[in-house]
Amino acid sequence: MTELIKSPLFEEIRNYLKTADPEKQIFLYVPYIKTNVLSKLVKDLENKITIITTWHMNDLLSPFASSELELYPFCKENDIALYINNKIHLKVYSVALESVIVATGNISNRGLEGGHEECAVLVNELSSTDRLFLEKI
Numbered sequence: 001m002t003e004l005i006k007s008p009l010f011e012e013i014r015n016y017l018k019t020a021d022p023e024k025q026i027f028l029y030v031p032y033i034k035t036n037v038l039s040k041l042v043k044d045l046e047n048k049i050t051i052i053t054t055w056h057m058n059d060l061l062s063p064f065a066s067s068e069l070e071l072y073p074f075c076k077e078n079d080i081a082l083y084i085n086n087k088i089h090l091k092v093y094s095v096a097l098e099s100v101i102v103a104t105g106n107i108s109n110r111g112l113e114g115g116h117e118e119c120a121v122l123v124n125e126l127s128s129t130d131r132l133f134l135e136k137i
Contacts, residue, residue, distance in 0.1 A: 008113050017047075024095050033107040035068050103120030
């Protein structure tokens with residue numbers, strides 16, 4: 001039986017990423033990212049990291065912005081590939097698109113560190129069709 005990973009999600013996701021073989025690429029499909037939480041999440045990881053996120057103008061410029069322009073220089077300084085896809089809403093944390101944590105939480109204090117009630121599920125092995133779905137994004 002699969003059990004839900006419950007709030008706060010940060011440590012579970014961090015531990016999942018830390019156990020990845022350093023030769024395997026990490027993919028983060030998350031629409032809203034706060035740079036300070038991302039920096040803690042990927043701290044000391046040797047893996048190549050790719051982020052797919054959204055950057056809607058309202059999400060960047062509102063007083064309660066859920067995304068930050070600071071993400072770009074952070075990614076550049078840390079050799080993290082950054083892609084924009086304004087159609088995503090999924091939150092997927094993956095090692096080599098072989099396994100994933102599918103979660104409700106964005107990379108933010110409220111999403112991963114306990115401000116909201118969130119949950120996630122670990123999928124230990126992706127099918128080829130599931131992997132293709134993520135690759136197309």
